[in-house]
Amino acid sequence: MSNTLKVPPPESGQNQYVITSAYRTLAILRAFGAPPHRFSLAEVTAALEMDKGQTYRSLKTLEEAGFIRADEDGRFSLTPLLNVLSVAASSGQSASLAEVAAPHLNRLSDETGESVHLFARVGDHAVCVGLRESKHPVRLSAALGAAAPLHAGASPKAMLAHLSTAEQERILSKVSSYPAYTNRTLTDAEMLRDDLVRTRTQGYAVSDEDVDAGAKGVGAPIFDLTGKVVGAISVGGPSYRVDDGRLHTFSTLIVQSAQAISRQLGYSR
Numbered sequence: 001m002s003n004t005l006k007v008p009p010p011e012s013g014q015n016q017y018v019i020t021s022a023y024r025t026l027a028i029l030r031a032f033g034a035p036p037h038r039f040s041l042a043e044v045t046a047a048l049e050m051d052k053g054q055t056y057r058s059l060k061t062l063e064e065a066g067f068i069r070a071d072e073d074g075r076f077s078l079t080p081l082l083n084v085l086s087v088a089a090s091s092g093q094s095a096s097l098a099e100v101a102a103p104h105l106n107r108l109s110d111e112t113g114e115s116v117h118l119f120a121r122v123g124d125h126a127v128c129v130g131l132r133e134s135k136h137p138v139r140l141s142a143a144l145g146a147a148a149p150l151h152a153g154a155s156p157k158a159m160l161a162h163l164s165t166a167e168q169e170r171i172l173s174k175v176s177s178y179p180a181y182t183n184r185t186l187t188d189a190e191m192l193r194d195d196l197v198r199t200r201t202q203g204y205a206v207s208d209e210d211v212d213a214g215a216k217g218v219g220a221p222i223f224d225l226t227g228k229v230v231g232a233i234s235v236g237g238p239s240y241r242v243d244d245g246r247l248h249t250f251s252t253l254i255v256q257s258a259q260a261i262s263r264q265l266g267y268s269r
Helices: 020-031 041-048 052-065 081-090 097-112 154-160 165-172 189-202 244-264
Strands: 068-070 076-078 115-122 125-132 147-149 205-208 215-223 229-238
Touching: 020 041, 020 052, 041 052, 052 068, 052 076, 097 115, 097 125, 097 229, 097 244, 115 154, 125 154, 154 189, 154 205, 154 215, 154 229, 165 189, 189 205, 205 229, 215 244, 229 244
Parallel strands: none
Antiparallel strands: 068 076, 115 125, 115 229, 125 147, 205 215, 215 229
8 A cells, every 4th residue: 555645635715514524434435446455454544644543443433334445464445345346336327527517616716706617638638518697796717628739728738747658748749830829828838847847746737828818717627437538627706706716726726627527537546
C-alpha cells in the first residue's frame, strides 16, 4: 500500500450530513482496492494516517459486516461479498459522466456564482457535455457539444496533463499548428510542457486569458474505474471578478468536485 494514500475529505457542502466514523470506515474499505489487497492494522494505519484505535475499530466493523476477514497472519483481506456488490453495481446501464456530474455542477454553480463546465475527452479534443451558466450579465459560456483541442483552457489542459507521456508528446509535437485564441495561448511545446508539469503537480489547470481575453478559470481532471482520464470540470469568469484569491478558492472546490465525480465513476486511487 502506498504511503501517499490518504482518506479524502467528505464532499464540500455536505459535511453536515456525513457520519464521520462511517465515512472513515468506508474509506478504509476503499483502500483495499490497492495492491496487494491484504494489509495489517499497522499498514492501514500508516498509509491512511489515522489513529490506530480508530483504524482497528473500523476494521473490526468491516469484518463483522462481512466485507473483510482476518487471516491467520494477522492481515485483513476482502471477502467474496464484494463480488456480489460488484455484480449488482455493474448490472444495467452505467451512469454517464454527465449524469454523475450533474449535482456537482449544480453545487459549484451555487457556491461560486460563476459558470461551470463539464468536458469529456473524445480523442484529442475536449467536448462540452454539461454546463451551468452564471447569472451575471457578463459570464463565460460554451455551447453543449462544442469541441476544442487540448492545448488551451482549464478543462482541456487538465485532461492533457494526465494523459500518458506518449499521448502528450504526440499532441505537443503538433501544438504549433493549433489555434492561438489570444496572445497568451501556449503554442510552444516547451512552454506548454512546463505548464502541464505544473498542472499535474498541483492537481488543477489554470486558464489565464489563454482562450478568452479577460477571462480566468480553473479545471481538474476526472478519472474512470481504470484510472484513465475521461473528462474534466472547470469554473471561471471574467478576470475583473475572478482575482487570485477567488481563483485559489475555486481551485480547492474544483479539485474536490472532480475527485468526488471520479470516485462515483469507480476511481479509487
